[in-house]
Amino acid sequence: MVDRRLQLARAGKKGILWGVLFFVCLQIGLSVAMDRFLPILRDPEYAYKIAFMHEYLAGKSNRPIIMALGSSHVDNGFEPDALGLDASPQSKDAIAYNFGLTGAGPLMEFLCLKRLIREGVRPKYCVMEIIPSGLTSNWELVRINADRLSVADFGLLKAYIKPWDSMVTTWLRARLAPWHAHRFCVLSWVAPKWLPSDCRRDGWANLEKDGWLPYPRPTAADEVRRKHFEANKREYAMWLDHFSISRIPNESTHRILGLCKKEGIVPIVVFMPQSTVLRAPWPDSAKTKFDAFLGLLEREYNAKIVDARDWIPDEHFADADHLLRPGATMFSNRLGREVIRPLLGNVEPDRRLVGSIRRRE
Amino acid sequence: MLFCSEAYLVFLALIFTVYWAIPVPRLRVWLLLVASFYFYASWNKWLACLICVSTAMDYAVALGMDRLQASWKRKLLLGLSLVANLGLLCYFKYANFFLDSLDHALRSVGATASLPILNVILPVGISFYTFEAINYTVDVYRRRIPAEKNLANFMLFITFFPHLVAGPIVRARDFLPQIKRPKRWDWARMQLGAQYLLMGAFKKMAIADRMALYSQPVYENPEAYGTQAVWLATLAFTIRIYCDFSGYTDMALGSAHLLGYKLARNFNMPYVAANVSEFWRRWHISLSSWLRDYLFIPLGGSRGSNWATARNLIITMTLGGLWHGVSWMFVVWGLVHGILLVVHRAFRSFCEMRPRLDRLVQSIPGRSVAVALTLFCVMMTWVLFYTGSLEAESALVAASKNAAAGQRVQATTYNAVKASRTIFKRLFTNRPGFACPIDSVSLWCTVALMVVCHALAQRGLWRKIATRLPAPAMGLGYALVLCMALVLAPDAGKAFIYFQF
Numbered sequence A: 001m002v003d004r005r006l007q008l009a010r011a012g013k014k015g016i017l018w019g020v021l022f023f024v025c026l027q028i029g030l031s032v033a034m035d036r037f038l039p040i041l042r043d044p045e046y047a048y049k050i051a052f053m054h055e056y057l058a059g060k061s062n063r064p065i066i067m068a069l070g071s072s073h074v075d076n077g078f079e080p081d082a083l084g085l086d087a088s089p090q091s092k093d094a095i096a097y098n099f100g101l102t103g104a105g106p107l108m109e110f111l112c113l114k115r116l117i118r119e120g121v122r123p124k125y126c127v128m129e130i131i132p133s134g135l136t137s138n139w140e141l142v143r144i145n146a147d148r149l150s151v152a153d154f155g156l157l158k159a160y161i162k163p164w165d166s167m168v169t170t171w172l173r174a175r176l177a178p179w180h181a182h183r184f185c186v187l188s189w190v191a192p193k194w195l196p197s198d199c200r201r202d203g204w205a206n207l208e209k210d211g212w213l214p215y216p217r218p219t220a221a222d223e224v225r226r227k228h229f230e231a232n233k234r235e236y237a238m239w240l241d242h243f244s245i246s247r248i249p250n251e252s253t254h255r256i257l258g259l260c261k262k263e264g265i266v267p268i269v270v271f272m273p274q275s276t277v278l279r280a281p282w283p284d285s286a287k288t289k290f291d292a293f294l295g296l297l298e299r300e301y302n303a304k305i306v307d308a309r310d311w312i313p314d315e316h317f318a319d320a321d322h323l324l325r326p327g328a329t330m331f332s333n334r335l336g337r338e339v340i341r342p343l344l345g346n347v348e349p350d351r352r353l354v355g356s357i358r359r360r361e
Numbered sequence B: 001m002l003f004c005s006e007a008y009l010v011f012l013a014l015i016f017t018v019y020w021a022i023p024v025p026r027l028r029v030w031l032l033l034v035a036s037f038y039f040y041a042s043w044n045k046w047l048a049c050l051i052c053v054s055t056a057m058d059y060a061v062a063l064g065m066d067r068l069q070a071s072w073k074r075k076l077l078l079g080l081s082l083v084a085n086l087g088l089l090c091y092f093k094y095a096n097f098f099l100d101s102l103d104h105a106l107r108s109v110g111a112t113a114s115l116p117i118l119n120v121i122l123p124v125g126i127s128f129y130t131f132e133a134i135n136y137t138v139d140v141y142r143r144r145i146p147a148e149k150n151l152a153n154f155m156l157f158i159t160f161f162p163h164l165v166a167g168p169i170v171r172a173r174d175f176l177p178q179i180k181r182p183k184r185w186d187w188a189r190m191q192l193g194a195q196y197l198l199m200g201a202f203k204k205m206a207i208a209d210r211m212a213l214y215s216q217p218v219y220e221n222p223e224a225y226g227t228q229a230v231w232l233a234t235l236a237f238t239i240r241i242y243c244d245f246s247g248y249t250d251m252a253l254g255s256a257h258l259l260g261y262k263l264a265r266n267f268n269m270p271y272v273a274a275n276v277s278e279f280w281r282r283w284h285i286s287l288s289s290w291l292r293d294y295l296f297i298p299l300g301g302s303r304g305s306n307w308a309t310a311r312n313l314i315i316t317m318t319l320g321g322l323w324h325g326v327s328w329m330f331v332v333w334g335l336v337h338g339i340l341l342v343v344h345r346a347f348r349s350f351c352e353m354r355p356r357l358d359r360l361v362q363s364i365p366g367r368s369v370a371v372a373l374t375l376f377c378v379m380m381t382w383v384l385f386y387t388g389s390l391e392a393e394s395a396l397v398a399a400s401k402n403a404a405a406g407q408r409v410q411a412t413t414y415n416a417v418k419a420s421r422t423i424f425k426r427l428f429t430n431r432p433g434f435a436c437p438i439d440s441v442s443l444w445c446t447v448a449l450m451v452v453c454h455a456l457a458q459r460g461l462w463r464k465i466a467t468r469l470p471a472p473a474m475g476l477g478y479a480l481v482l483c484m485a486l487v488l489a490p491d492a493g494k495a496f497i498y499f500q501f
Helices: A002-036 A043-056 A072-077 A104-118 A132-136 A139-145 A151-157 A166-176 A184-188 A220-239 A247-263 A285-303 A326-344 B004-022 B024-041 B045-067 B071-108 B126-141 B151-159 B172-180 B189-218 B227-258 B276-282 B285-299 B306-324 B328-352 B353-363 B364-405 B416-428 B440-460 B461-468 B473-486
Strands: A065-070 A095-100 A127-130 A266-271 A304-307
Touching: A002 A166, A002 B276, A002 B473, A043 A095, A043 A104, A043 A184, A065 A072, A065 A151, A072 A095, A072 A127, A072 A326, A095 A132, A095 B276, A104 A127, A104 A139, A104 A151, A104 A247, A127 A326, A132 A247, A139 A247, A151 A166, A151 B189, A151 B353, A166 A266, A184 A220, A184 B461, A184 B473, A247 A266, A247 A285, A247 B045, A266 A285, A266 A326, A304 A326, A326 B306, B004 B024, B004 B227, B024 B045, B024 B126, B024 B151, B045 B071, B045 B151, B071 B126, B071 B364, B126 B151, B126 B172, B151 B172, B189 B227, B189 B364, B189 B473, B227 B364, B276 B285, B276 B328, B276 B364, B276 B461, B306 B364, B328 B364, B353 B364, B364 B416, B440 B461
Parallel strands: A065 A095, A065 A127, A127 A266, A266 A304
Antiparallel strands: none
């Protein structure tokens, strides 16, 4: 009887200890796998973009690459096929790829470019979005989904975050139980039908082969567009009145352009199209500061500044600043014709397109 | 603090560590008491005071009954305890419900009355701890157990956090002796506790919350969905309520085992029951045995005529239905189960007089048909239960808005009767509508898993397999079960269904 109890006690102890050990190993295993081999379990948007990119660029490594970086504005609005470049395998023309990421600002653009260079992808040209309103606050630190970051990404961000910041604590908590924190990514990869549609993370499987993610609906109802315009108008007025460039967007813009300079990448800074509601006249103080900022970028990094904010009429927007398909084609056509193709032909783009806000207002 | 939350995990880990580090048994009791009050106060600080006061009153009443000899004085004290406990239950749980029902009834006959609106918060677990208090005072009155002299021990019996908010309804005679028994660290018991916790977490997160993805959208808006979606939602809810409640109970049992306490099992594979009577011996065992011992038997039980037994069964089950929540649909649910029990008794008597029929019913095919029929009846009654619980939730929201406004500005937005009627029409006639809100593959996988697990458990194969498995294989099994529970949990975790009772 005593032997039996001892036996059970020993079996119980071993069972629990082995269980703890295997559980810890499974957590660490998933964490390492997410960082090194399976980014789809951590950042599915990036993983799909990189997978599609490798497939698209396969056999075209001798051609100059034009990489578009930015937020969902770029994701929806930059159509590589509409730039007027010959993407066929036999061509020697430059090849463009859309690497826009939802919610990305200059910090995520910098991270993205670093990741691409780590992957061995060195674009010749980098079309990068700047959102004027996004320069006025450290919004990216709040907006960045910490779960998407790898250990290496944190190394790049350490200049901007303190150990006790919520981004760090969120990331650490997720890494303590990655099977739970990344469950939607795991299930979207292995069993997407087990998830309700709003939890699925495999929507980027619908990307075009060149990385473009067209706006999901073909049109936007006028009423919906009007409501978005009203909301954005109020938000826009607030930051314009108190315009000043915050530390993190300023530093990260300099870092990404510095990286371009170091790697020999030609930076093309683009203000993506906006609807009329976001094109209110700027106060003089805002214009002066912004002009100074752009001037510095031009002088230090030889950045080409493209102000495309008024290129597209309102009916081609889904809301205040996301383009519908026709709008994306229109924008990309014009960008290709007036900026990209001249640059490829070593011709400086028309000065009317570039330069300060003061000249345009 | 939900059992399947980080906060509870941290809380349990902390209490567990400190508990076993303390060598003095009395200090351990005080630690558990403080932890239990903290656990309850995390829901609402003021209601933690309420449970303190009601527990102290029951303690004093029981001591009084123990010391007194005069039968009328003891009866008086028992009456005081019953009135106080049931009064608390009625006030906090049913007052607004009865006032709203009265208001609705008056309006329907064209009369109006300025009925008060009570701003009451439903204390979590009140249905459970009042029943525990009642079972204690009644047992002391019947001299089945002596009154507990130590207030801390008695308070721990009522407020012990694993069973505090959603049962099982613990009997004083089972729990109080455990408090006094010395506790020794036992790895086998720790493993058992860990197994219960894992099983409970898996049932709750991977199964119950997932089944809610199928059932909730359909039952909230049944007119929009077609027949197939409604059938799948009903099947999903049948699985959900079992895994939700038994999952909670498993986590309660596991937490108790880790602290050296044993709570009674509350479920015993109810869906393999061959009749409704057996179902209630396997489902929410602590409640059904409480109703049997403290309601059915005092009413006369089955000692009288068939009509008296039928009456007692129906009263017991109807009140049992009302216990579940503030909706007349729960009363109907209880009533239907009462009728089913009466029908089963009659059928059993009928079979007993016909040996060939009796043999057929007891045969394997006969039992299989019986199990299928019982499961079908139970599934249909869950339609009433679920619509009742959605109505009760909606009533709570309306009650708090009305209390804030000081008048009846909002009626309950969900009509359980209308929803039940719509659902039954869709179940038994072919109606078009939306398909299931999410692909049914995970539902069918869950059904298959449950069939396999039940089959293994019925044959005792779990125990045989478990004792033969080497420790690394057991450990890997634990780790995989926990990882699966973590991966399969859908979005925001849902509160346990029985928390609202």
